[in-house]
Amino acid sequence: MPEQKIIVQKYGGTSVATPERIMAVADRIGRYVNDGYSVVVVVSAMGKTTDTLVSLAGEISSKPSKREMDMLLSTGEQVTIALLAMALHEKDIDAISYTGSQVKIITDGNFSNARIQSISTDRIKESLFGNKVVIVAGFQGIDTEDNITTLGRGGSDTSAVALAAVLGTRDCEIYTDVQGVFTADPRVVTHPKKLEEISYEEMLELSRLGASVLHSRSVEFAKKYNIRLHVRSSFSLEQGTIVMPVEEMMEKFVISGVTTKADESKITIRDIPDRPGIASRLFNLLGDNKIYVNMIVQSTGIDNKASISFTVLKNDYDRAMELCESIKDEFGASGITSKKEIAIVSAVGVGMLSSYGVAGRMFDVLSEHGINIEMISTSETGISCVIDLDYMELAAKIIHKAFLEEEQQA
Amino acid sequence: MPEQKIIVQKYGGTSVATPERIMAVADRIGRYVNDGYSVVVVVSAMGKTTDTLVSLAGEISSKPSKREMDMLLSTGEQVTIALLAMALHEKDIDAISYTGSQVKIITDGNFSNARIQSISTDRIKESLFGNKVVIVAGFQGIDTEDNITTLGRGGSDTSAVALAAVLGTRDCEIYTDVQGVFTADPRVVTHPKKLEEISYEEMLELSRLGASVLHSRSVEFAKKYNIRLHVRSSFSLEQGTIVMPVEEMMEKFVISGVTTKADESKITIRDIPDRPGIASRLFNLLGDNKIYVNMIVQSTGIDNKASISFTVLKNDYDRAMELCESIKDEFGASGITSKKEIAIVSAVGVGMLSSYGVAGRMFDVLSEHGINIEMISTSETGISCVIDLDYMELAAKIIHKAFLEEEQQA
Numbered sequence: 001m002p003e004q005k006i007i008v009q010k011y012g013g014t015s016v017a018t019p020e021r022i023m024a025v026a027d028r029i030g031r032y033v034n035d036g037y038s039v040v041v042v043v044s045a046m047g048k049t050t051d052t053l054v055s056l057a058g059e060i061s062s063k064p065s066k067r068e069m070d071m072l073l074s075t076g077e078q079v080t081i082a083l084l085a086m087a088l089h090e091k092d093i094d095a096i097s098y099t100g101s102q103v104k105i106i107t108d109g110n111f112s113n114a115r116i117q118s119i120s121t122d123r124i125k126e127s128l129f130g131n132k133v134v135i136v137a138g139f140q141g142i143d144t145e146d147n148i149t150t151l152g153r154g155g156s157d158t159s160a161v162a163l164a165a166v167l168g169t170r171d172c173e174i175y176t177d178v179q180g181v182f183t184a185d186p187r188v189v190t191h192p193k194k195l196e197e198i199s200y201e202e203m204l205e206l207s208r209l210g211a212s213v214l215h216s217r218s219v220e221f222a223k224k225y226n227i228r229l230h231v232r233s234s235f236s237l238e239q240g241t242i243v244m245p246v247e248e249m250m251e252k253f254v255i256s257g258v259t260t261k262a263d264e265s266k267i268t269i270r271d272i273p274d275r276p277g278i279a280s281r282l283f284n285l286l287g288d289n290k291i292y293v294n295m296i297v298q299s300t301g302i303d304n305k306a307s308i309s310f311t312v313l314k315n316d317y318d319r320a321m322e323l324c325e326s327i328k329d330e331f332g333a334s335g336i337t338s339k340k341e342i343a344i345v346s347a348v349g350v351g352m353l354s355s356y357g358v359a360g361r362m363f364d365v366l367s368e369h370g371i372n373i374e375m376i377s378t379s380e381t382g383i384s385c386v387i388d389l390d391y392m393e394l395a396a397k398i399i400h401k402a403f404l405e406e407e408q409q410a
Numbered sequence: 411m412p413e414q415k416i417i418v419q420k421y422g423g424t425s426v427a428t429p430e431r432i433m434a435v436a437d438r439i440g441r442y443v444n445d446g447y448s449v450v451v452v453v454s455a456m457g458k459t460t461d462t463l464v465s466l467a468g469e470i471s472s473k474p475s476k477r478e479m480d481m482l483l484s485t486g487e488q489v490t491i492a493l494l495a496m497a498l499h500e501k502d503i504d505a506i507s508y509t510g511s512q513v514k515i516i517t518d519g520n521f522s523n524a525r526i527q528s529i530s531t532d533r534i535k536e537s538l539f540g541n542k543v544v545i546v547a548g549f550q551g552i553d554t555e556d557n558i559t560t561l562g563r564g565g566s567d568t569s570a571v572a573l574a575a576v577l578g579t580r581d582c583e584i585y586t587d588v589q590g591v592f593t594a595d596p597r598v599v600t601h602p603k604k605l606e607e608i609s610y611e612e613m614l615e616l617s618r619l620g621a622s623v624l625h626s627r628s629v630e631f632a633k634k635y636n637i638r639l640h641v642r643s644s645f646s647l648e649q650g651t652i653v654m655p656v657e658e659m660m661e662k663f664v665i666s667g668v669t670t671k672a673d674e675s676k677i678t679i680r681d682i683p684d685r686p687g688i689a690s691r692l693f694n695l696l697g698d699n700k701i702y703v704n705m706i707v708q709s710t711g712i713d714n715k716a717s718i719s720f721t722v723l724k725n726d727y728d729r730a731m732e733l734c735e736s737i738k739d740e741f742g743a744s745g746i747t748s749k750k751e752i753a754i755v756s757a758v759g760v761g762m763l764s765s766y767g768v769a770g771r772m773f774d775v776l777s778e779h780g781i782n783i784e785m786i787s788t789s790e791t792g793i794s795c796v797i798d799l800d801y802m803e804l805a806a807k808i809i810h811k812a813f814l815e816e817e818q819q820a
Contacts, residue, residue: 019469053489057496059429064496071507072492075485079463082482086467086474097481101511102556146512 004128006169007032010042010138010160014177015234016080017047019087025175025234026087029133033093038128040167042138042160043084045076066111070140070150074100077137077156084135095133098123100148105141105159107149114141114149116158119166136163154215161218165225172222173230174214180231180240181206181213184258188393189400195256196239199246202256205348205381209259219243246350254358255349255403260396264294265317266342266375266386268309269324271334274300278331279308285323291316295344295377295384305334309375311386314340342374343392346384347399358403359383365402371395414538416579417442420452420548420570424587425644426490427457429497435585435644436497439543443503448538450577452548452570453494455486476521480550480560484510487547487566494545505543508533510558515551515569517559524559526551526568529576546573564625571628575635582632583640584624590641590650591616591623594668598803599810605666606649609656612666615758615791619669629653656760664768665759665813670806674704675727676752676785676796678719679734681744684710688741689718695733701726705754705787705794715744719785721796724750752784753802756794757809768813769793775812781805 009029016022032039053072057064064072081097088095103123107114127134138156141149151158157174164172181203184192198206200223207216213231222229222243232240246252272278279298286293296310312320317340324336352358359376362383366373371394375386387395419439426432435451442449463482467474474482491507498505513533517524537544548566551559561568567584574582591613594602608616610633617626623641632639632653642650656662682688689708696703706720722730727750734746762768769786772793776783781804785796797805 019466022470056429056489057493060432060493061496061500065499068492068495068499068507071495071509072489075488078485078488079466079482082478083467083470085478085481086471089475089478090471097478099481099558148509 004038005036006038006040006128006167007171007173008040008042008160008164008167008169009173009175010156011044011175011234012156012177013044013047013050015175016043016084019083021234022080022083022087023090025084026091026093028234029088030091030093033133039133040124040128040163041084041133041135042156042163043077043080043135044138044156045073046080049076049079067147070111070148073150074137074140074148077139081135081137088133088135093133094131095135096127097135097137099137100140100159101142101146103136105162107141107143107151109143109145109147109149111147111149113152114143116141116151116162119162121166124163124167152217154218157215157218158221161221161225161227161229164227165221170226170228171230172227173232175232175234176213177233177235178213179233179236179238181211181243181257183256183404184396184400185211185260188260188396189258190397192400193404195241197242197244197249197251198256199249199350200243201246201381202348202350203243205379206257206259209261209344209346209348209382209384211257211259214243252351253349253404254351255347256351257348258396258400258404259346259348260392261344262389262392263314264311264342264344265314265320265338265340266309266311267317267320267324267336267338268307269328269331269333269336270307271305272308272331274304274306278306282308282324282327282331285327286312286320289319289323291320291323295375295386297375297377311342311344311375339374341389342386343389343395344384344386345392345395345399346382347403348382350381352381352383361402362399365398366395369394369398414448415446416448416450416538416577417581417583418450418452418570418574418577418579419583419585420566421454421585421644422566422587423454423457423460425585426453426494429493431644432490432493432497433500435494436501436503438644439498440501440503443543449543450534450538450573451494451543451545452566452573453487453490453545454548454566455483456490459486459489477557480521480558483560484547484550484558487549491545491547498543503543504541505545506537507545507547509547510550510569511552511556513546515572517551517553517561519553519555519557519559521557521559523562524551524553526561526572529572531576534573534577562627564628567625567628568631571631571635571637571639574637575631580636580638581640582637583642585642585644586623587643587645588623589643589646589648591653591667593666593814594806594810595670598670598806599668600807602810603814605651607652607654607659607661608666609659609760610653611656611791612758612760613653615756615789616667616669619671619754619756619758619792619794624653662761663759663814664761665757666761667758668806668810668814669756669758670802671754672799672802673724674721674752674754675724675730675748675750676719676721677727677730677734677746677748678717679738679741679743679746680717681715682718682741684714684716688716692718692734692737692741695737696722696730699729699733701730701733705785705796707785707787721752721754721785749784751799752796753799753805754794754796755802755805755809756792757813758792760791762791762793771812772809775808776805779804779808
């Protein structure tokens with residue numbers, strides 16, 4: 001008997017939104033079974049089920065207990081696993097469903113945002129050995145005291161990657177409602193390209209900068225355990241995008257994507273006497289008030305006076321301004337300037353590290369079109385510029401053209 | 411510290427049908443907490459949730475796996491326990507919810523109709539000791555291999571009684587949408603009386619003969635473990651009916667209720683030579699074909715020839731007739747007569763055992779009104795008569811009047 005080829009597949013909410021969609025998923029799984037794969041399937045709750053449950057809870061309590069929310073929300077995935085098992089049976093494919101509790105997906109006790117600590121493979125392997133498709137409820141686990149926990153946003157992706165890791169396979173497919181990872185948001189850039197491959201690092205940077213196709217925690221997990229994530233559509237048979245180690249990539253572009261964000265605001269505290277502890281005091285204060293800071297730039301000017309600029313979510317803008325005003329004098333700053341409406345446009349790519357001049361070329365492109373750069377921040381895998389909100393789409397288009405469309409023509 | 415007074419309360423689907431109803435249930439529980447009770451609550455799925463899930467499964471499979479149906483249906487109760495815990499928290503009452511799995515309600519592996527084998531009280535007692543209201547999902551358990559099972563019709567009542575038994579309390583309240591157990595169906599008899607007390611045996615007989623307020627399995631369970639079941643409405647504060655051992659009853663009526671059934675048919679196989687094995691052959695044949703037989707009457711006539719009359723559900727009538735035709739000659743019977751439309755009217759009461767003449771009085775009453783009795787069957791706690799369907803309501807009214815309304819006037 002040949003060794004089992006195990007594949008883990010994860011189907012998101014839109015892929016299992018209706019009984020018809022669940023039947024279509026069963027067909028797809030059947031193809032893999034016929035090809036000799038041992039299939040482990042992770043599913044999310046159907047369509048908008050989770051939202052419905054959240055608003056049901058909202059009718060009872062404005063601040064429900066997190067333990068009870070996890071008890072409530074975990075039912076969504078449990079419904080899907082049972083229905084998918086029935087759909088597979090209907091197609092004469094042997095299958096069995098398991099809750100997170102039943103395959104002992106043990107997490108910490110951090111309700112609503114738990115981290116997976118271990119998974120028992122005994123029951124899964126026994127079922128796979130019995131030629132059953134194994135269906136596991138995503139997003140959920142139990143803590144060491146047998147309370148039901150959920151993994152937070154993108155949790156089912158994380159469940160799938162963790163299962164691939166413990167089952168010792170590198171093959172993990174993430175089925176969603178888009179064809180893969182694109183070089184830009186199609187709502188912003190007219191003809192973005194689908195990437196065949198992307199590195200973990202680029203994918204993380206894209207997630208951080210606004211691409212929503214994969215949650216960053218699942219990508220970090222995949223990187224840690226060296227799992228190849230195939231992001232693809234459950235509505236077609238086309239290949240999607242494989243997220244993989246950079247050293248395994250066949251082709252590497254200088255940049256792999258352009259992202260935009262329109263939900264942040266910029267604040268600058270001007271002319272602070274440059275002494276230790278100022279930045280730490282400022283950002284701890286914001287953090288203690290649960291204000292998430294994205295870009296931070298500090299520049300030292302004349303007379304050893306520094307200005308600190310940073311961006312916060314637009315929703316947090318008013319509160320952040322209040323806090324800055326409250327410590328302005330303590331800092332000895334000359335004043336605060338701010339801009340509520342800004343855009344952040346970013347280029348992401350591991351190729352940038354080895355290609356000098358990417359940043360320069362990006363700035364050139366923006367300046368050629370008369371777009372003023374108000375703030376710049378760079379990381380290992382990306383360059384972000386704060387610009388006027390009115391120019392956001394134009395900036396994304398011309399950067400995309402310069403780096404991703406010209407190459408195609410070359 | 412005084413000993414804890416534990417009470418188990420079960421709330422059915424209509425009692426928790428909406429968030430508002432769940433808040434009302436929380437208020438009621440709060441009253442018991444204030445009175446010093448340690449409260450264990452068992453809940454059903456909200457309103458029509460179970461029906462909705464069943465039809466969802468029906469869209470995928472006409473004959474879904476029972477294991478997967480149990481996986482699916484058990485989510486209904488899980489939603490309710492979480493919401494009720496939130497509702498109690500909202501009223502500043504400490505509470506915690508548990509699935510059947512979490513309190514180790516161990517059942518046999520008979521999916522969709524499992525029997526409870528044991529319940530672990532450790533976690534429940536620990537929570538009660540910590541002054542928490544404990545909310546347990548009804549209707550569900552797990553088998554010894556950790557598969558989720560459900561208990562079948564009336565399962566949540568059974569969960570509640572079983573919990574009362576293992577927690578060593580006799581107090582179990584069953585909240586429903588009616589005020590208690592009545593002497594007759596108010597759709598048939600105009601002013602039935604609510605019984606303050608009823609014995610287990612009478613309640614079982616009423617359930618068997620068509621009263622749907624409690625499922626017989628939970629009553630059997632209560633009888634076995636000597637639990638007093640208080641059946642009452644969650645929509646009012648009035649006392650309901652207590653189901654209890656006959657020897658504890660304060661007042662005993664000759665009969666406690668009149669029931670009617672209109673969903674059965676009568677079949678008679680005539681003039682069978684009286685030899686051993688005929689009845690066994692007939693009823694095994696019907697049983698093997700999953701035809702449920704209710705009343706059976708055998709009479710021996712002249713020449714040692716016997717006639718066997720029995721009733722079956724109207725839905726099974728055609729199939730039952732076919733089977734009878736197929737063995738008629740083998741039996742040497744002279745023929746088959748049948749009547750598809752009949753009514754069964756029954757009087758139920760433990761008092762009948764000690765009151766000679768109840769049967770006679772019942773027959774008198776029927777005959778005074780010109781109602782012909784086509785078949786009679788008696789048990790320890792009841793007398794049932796098959797009559798013409800047209801006379802069903804009249805028969806119920808006059809029997810109710812003779813036994814239950816005259817007493818009131820006396």
